[in-house]
Amino acid sequence: MKALEGVKILDFTHVQSGPTCTQLLAWFGADCIKVERPGVGDATRGQLRDIPDVDSLYFTMLNHNKRSMTLNTKSDKGKEVLEELVRACDVLVENFAPGALDRMGFSWERIQELNPRMIMASIKGFGPGPYADCKVYENVAQCTGGSASTTGFLDGPPLVTGAQIGDSGTGLHLALGIVTALFQREKTGKGQKVTAAMQDAVLNLCRVKLRDQQRLERGPLTEYHQYGEGISFGDAVPRAGNASGGGQPGWILKCKGYETDPNAYIYFITQAPVWGNICDLIGKPEWKTQEGYAKPAERLDKLGAIFDTIEAWTKTKTKFEVMDLCNPLNIPCGPILSMKEIAAEQSLRDTGTVVEVDHPERGKYLSVGCPIKLSGSPVEVERSPLLGEHTDEILRDVLGFSAEAVESMKDAGAI
Ligand code: COA
Numbered sequence: 001m002k003a004l005e006g007v008k009i010l011d012f013t014h015v016q017s018g019p020t021c022t023q024l025l026a027w028f029g030a031d032c033i034k035v036e037r038p039g040v041g042d043a044t045r046g047q048l049r050d051i052p053d054v055d056s057l058y059f060t061m062l063n064h065n066k067r068s069m070t071l072n073t074k075s076d077k078g079k080e081v082l083e084e085l086v087r088a089c090d091v092l093v094e095n096f097a098p099g100a101l102d103r104m105g106f107s108w109e110r111i112q113e114l115n116p117r118m119i120m121a122s123i124k125g126f127g128p129g130p131y132a133d134c135k136v137y138e139n140v141a142q143c144t145g146g147s148a149s150t151t152g153f154l155d156g157p158p159l160v161t162g163a164q165i166g167d168s169g170t171g172l173h174l175a176l177g178i179v180t181a182l183f184q185r186e187k188t189g190k191g192q193k194v195t196a197a198m199q200d201a202v203l204n205l206c207r208v209k210l211r212d213q214q215r216l217e218r219g220p221l222t223e224y225h226q227y228g229e230g231i232s233f234g235d236a237v238p239r240a241g242n243a244s245g246g247g248q249p250g251w252i253l254k255c256k257g258y259e260t261d262p263n264a265y266i267y268f269i270t271q272a273p274v275w276g277n278i279c280d281l282i283g284k285p286e287w288k289t290q291e292g293y294a295k296p297a298e299r300l301d302k303l304g305a306i307f308d309t310i311e312a313w314t315k316t317k318t319k320f321e322v323m324d325l326c327n328p329l330n331i332p333c334g335p336i337l338s339m340k341e342i343a344a345e346q347s348l349r350d351t352g353t354v355v356e357v358d359h360p361e362r363g364k365y366l367s368v369g370c371p372i373k374l375s376g377s378p379v380e381v382e383r384s385p386l387l388g389e390h391t392d393e394i395l396r397d398v399l400g401f402s403a404e405a406v407e408s409m410k411d412a413g414a415i
Contacts, residue, residue: 002029003377007182008398009033010089011066014042016138016164017123017198018095019062020171025091025178026065027370027379033085033394034063034385038070038415041387054361060384061367064357068385069394070415073104077414082106084399086114091178095123097135108193118191119181123170127197136198141166145202150209152239154226159239170201208245212237222300223249229304244269249303252336253311255319263341266319268310269332272296277329282313355381391415 007030011022019042026032036042044059072078082104086092092111094101101107101122111118125136126144134140142148142160152159163169177194185191203210212221216237220227224240227233244250250269257264270278275296279287287293292302299306314322319335326333337345343366348354355369360383370379395401395409409415 001377003374004028004030004179004182007031007091008089010085010092011035012092012094012096012101013123014095015044016058016062016167017170018093018174019044020168021121021123021174021178022066022093023062023064024171024175024370024372025093027381028374028377030091032066033089033390033398034066034068035071035073035082035085036068036387038072038388038413041068041070045387051362055359055384055386057362057365060357060359060362060365063384064367065382066385067390067394068388069391070388071391072414073106075412075414077409077412079105081395081399081409081414083114086111086118088398089115090117090182091119091121093121093174093178098124098133112191116190117185119178119185119194120191121174121178121181121194121196123174123196123198125198127195127200131199136166138164138166138198141170141198141202145199146206146209147202150206150237150239153241154231154239156239165205166198166202169205170196170198173201173204209237222297223247223303225251225304227303228301242267243303248272248332249299249307250332251303251307253307253314255314255322255335256317258315263336263338264319265336266314266322267334267336268307268314268322268326270299270306270310271330271332274330278310278331281325281329281331282310284309352379352381357381357383359383361386388415 004025007025009022009025009030009032011032011034013019013022013034022032022034034042042059042063044062045055047056048058049056071081073082086106108120111120124132125134125140126132139160142165143158145166147165148158148160151161174194174196177196181192181194213236215221216233216235220233224238224243226238242250242252248269248271250267252265253268255264255266276288279285292298317325323333323335342348343354345354351373352369353371355367356364357367358364367381369381392406395406395415396403401409
């Protein structure tokens with residue numbers, strides 16, 4: 001028994017944000033019916049292809065455990081089928097451009113008429129307001145949600161991050177909204193509309209920077225390196241380089257081999273309770289008692305210089321040696337792992353966080369498995385569906401269509 005067994009999802013999602021959400025629900029056991037345009041499908045099937053004419057890794061890694069049916073929802077017959085699907089499913093998830101579902105004839109009001117228990121979940125770039133009608137991709141959300149202005153180094157331009165916090169981050173938020181609405185429906189019997197805007201999701205993940213904006217109004221941000229370097233603050237939260245977002249100063253330091261290996265670095269945190277251990281480890285025992293170094297507040301005006309000294313030590317060790325020496329002393333640190341190292345990491349394979357999947361057209365490939373582990377609902381990652389692979393079986397088994405009715409749909413070009 002899977003946690004969401006019996007829940008039917010009408011999956012109208014495409015690209016990344018929506019598919020991440022429905023993939024999670026599918027992993028938890030929901031029957032996820034991905035509705036795609038006949039002959040075209042989700043645009044990502046054809047984007048960034050590494051093998052000609054084969055579904056891209058972009059698509060396959062976001063659409064595991066789903067069924068695919070093709071349906072032209074702009075044709076009359078297609079609309080009839082869509083109405084049946086709305087009646088048969090529990091949740092509709094979509095991330096079309098603003099207004100697209102309404103133009104298709106499926107406004108929230110119409111969906112409620114068809115199925116009052118339906119939970120309709122949408123991702124849009126922005127919530128209500130001046131940009132509500134805009135189309136949005138990942139980096140637009142990173143820029144408008146506060147991430148880009150606070151990422152990067154003080155003397156450089158704003159930076160986007162490799163973590164897809166706008167797309168996959170919003171998908172996660174929406175998935176939580178959906179299961180919460182399902183939980184409420186258990187008591188009320190009624191569906192509801194769930195929305196997650198990408199700007200809002202990014203801001204939610206950047207809340208420490210909104211914290212700092214308010215702190216800045218009361219004085220300099222003492223844990224930012226520019227404080228120690230005597231560089232004055234402006235009126236908005238600056239880019240903090242690799243400074244820790246919390247109260248324990250941290251920085252990325254070079255390790256042995258950094259001259260040739262771009263990932264020979266470690267994140268090193270000078271957590272106050274283990275300051276003595278750090279001083280002993282790096283050969284600076286006098287800092288344990290020396291004025292200007294002994295107390296956390298005294299160190300804030302010289303963080304850059306302190307990390308330079310620690311780096312002189314980390315440069316003599318590989319990132320894994322630093323990790324091995326720091327861990328027993330409770331010094332928090334983390335080696336910078338390349339994607340190559342992560343792909344080869346056996347412990348991630350053992351937990352199902354990285355999985356090898358077999359696909360009939362591309363063969364074996366690596367994917368990210370479910371990062372959320374439920375002891376009573378284990379995840380088995382199944383390959384993504386081919387375009388329209390399950391059209392007939394969904395029409396037949398979910399909607400009760402006869403073989404003749406399916407054929408007439410094909411003749412009418414609706415599927
Ligand atoms: N049958 C017939 N038509 C279909 C269909 C189907 N099965 N599925 C989709 N369509 C139509 C839609 O109705 C829409 O038509 P319309 O514009 O005439 O109303 C059209 O396909 C395209 O949809 P749209 O969402 O506008 O796609 P796009 O490629 O132009 O834009 C995004 C892509 C991502 C920018 C846009 O969908 C968006 O802003 N989404 C919300 C934010 C989001 O999720 N962004 C992150 C993506 S990772």
